[in-house]
Amino acid sequence: MKIIYDSQIFAQQEFGGISRYICALASQMSRVPGVDVKIVAPLHINQYLKDANRAIVTGFHVRRLPKTARIIKAMSAALCGSVSRMMRPDLVHETYYAARPLCRSNVPHVLTVYDLIEERFPDSFGADYPVAQLKKSAVNRADHIFCISENTRRDLCELHSLPEERLTVTYLGYDALPQTGLQAQVLVGDAPYILHVAGRRGYKNFDGLLRAYAASPWLSGNFRLVCFGAGALSADERGLMAGLGLSATQVIHVGGGDDRLAALYKGAAAFVYPSKYEGFGIPPLEAMSLDCPVICSNTSSIPEVVGESGEYFDPYEVDSIMSSIERVLQSSARREELVCLGRERCKRFSWERCAQETLAVYQRLAK
Structure with a gap:
């Protein structure tokens, strides 16, 4: 089985919980016999990906410079689709919320929903913050949705009226922090x-x-x-x-x-x-x-x-x-x-x- 993770979060996050989760997930998957894993991030700024096993990463790390964020994101998204199609995946895991899939194909697309914070606390975000609407689009077209807690699953069902069979709760892991003797x-x-x-x-x-x-x-x-x-x-x-x-x-x-x-x-x-x-x-x-x-x-x-x-x-x-x-x-x-x-x-x-x-x-x- 060939699994592809798209470029979205890696073109946006240098560090962060979501990109750490996807990297950890892909790394674990790559150890399973019969599973071929690729993170397709043609251009990315992510440090976890920079340090990941090169066998599971397709793409290049670029420096994050002022006023280049949108360019990197757009170029990576454009390249992600064509590269992914050539790989002929059996399943695509979208790493964040997009109005349309970056990797367009007839295979199943899955999505992880992390929280409904933008919907529950809109005042904590600007009026033009687009995540809630993008999330709604991504949720509506996904074949299956992973929720990182029962609370997220309940919120998703309440706010988007989704059938239970499209949702699965998978709790996250965590990384042991380095202990260097620093006091x-x-x-x-x-x-x-x-x-x-x-x-x-x-x-x-x-x-x-x-x-x-x-x-x-x-x-x-x-x-x-x-x-x-x-x-x-x-x-x-x-x-x-x-x-x-x-x-x-x-x-x-x-x-x-x-x-x-x-x-x-x-x-x-x-x-x-x-x-x-x-x-x-x-x-x-x-x-x-x-x-x-x-x-x-x-x-x-x-x-x-x-x-x-x-x-x-x-x-x-x-x-x-x-x-x-x-x-x-x-x-x-x-x-x-x-x-x-x-x-x-x-x-x-x-x-x-x-x-x-x-x-x-x-x-x-x-x-």
């Missing part, structure tokens, strides 16, 4: 801290976490809040901090690679995940794999991933966020319990399992 103290000093990872805009609810942290004299007096990734704190975020009476020494930002992130997980008193909505949510798994207690929202897919291994709160209630963080940080027994539960929980999620469940659907469709 968190080198990055943030010796004071204890709470860790926040990932985006901070809108539905990510970073402002809710700031308010909860500021509302507790005990938390803000004994712990710093360390934010990793998503760029430096914005002027609006610094303004909110000032309005809440928080200083630049209490809330700090750290950037960098996975080695730094691993060190911060290992050194944190707890990892807090305040998001109001996630299609899946890999950071809690990363935290659990590195013995960091998880305190998280009780909404969307997050309980599916975390299970009984987290301390939950209502992300819409500042007092709930504050109380849950205090409850964990004031109890060494609860922290140790969460660490032990987390070690076992994260074993349930792997790219190998994700690929096995995905392949079963491929084989059924390609008969």
Whole structure:
């Protein structure tokens, strides 16, 4: 069986969860006897693809330069179709949402839907943000759709009225972060801290976490809040901090690679995940794999991933966020319990399992 993954996400993402997922999936598939896998990305900017097994990649890495993004995307899309047709695939897996398939053929086309964030939280995106409409087009024409959580499947059924038989839930895996011996103290000093990872805009609810942290004299007096990734704190975020009476020494930002992130997980008193909505949510798994207690929202897919291994709160209630963080940080027994539960929980999620469940659907469709 010959499987093709199209170029879409690799012409858009240099790094990112979706391109990491497709690379991991293709890599696992390539190890299965009788399965021929190609990621057809004639021109791409993706670092994961740059480092992938060359046997499964058709295309060239190009540097991302100012004002070239649209050109790279358009050229890659145009070339993807002709290259794919020559390969005569048995199945095409579209890597993102397009109005029309890049690889036009009569073979089954499948799609992964990651979340319905644009539909659930339209105010977090500009009025001209096209993803929701493109997603609708892609969903309507796909022969089968993979959902990365039951929550995504439910949202998709509710918002697009799709029949159950067209949908399959395949949970993601996660990659073990490199442990290089780097110590968190080198990055943030010796004071204890709470860790926040990932985006901070809108539905990510970073402002809710700031308010909860500021509302507790005990938390803000004994712990710093360390934010990793998503760029430096914005002027609006610094303004909110000032309005809440928080200083630049209490809330700090750290950037960098996975080695730094691993060190911060290992050194944190707890990892807090305040998001109001996630299609899946890999950071809690990363935290659990590195013995960091998880305190998280009780909404969307997050309980599916975390299970009984987290301390939950209502992300819409500042007092709930504050109380849950205090409850964990004031109890060494609860922290140790969460660490032990987390070690076992994260074993349930792997790219190998994700690929096995995905392949079963491929084989059924390609008969």
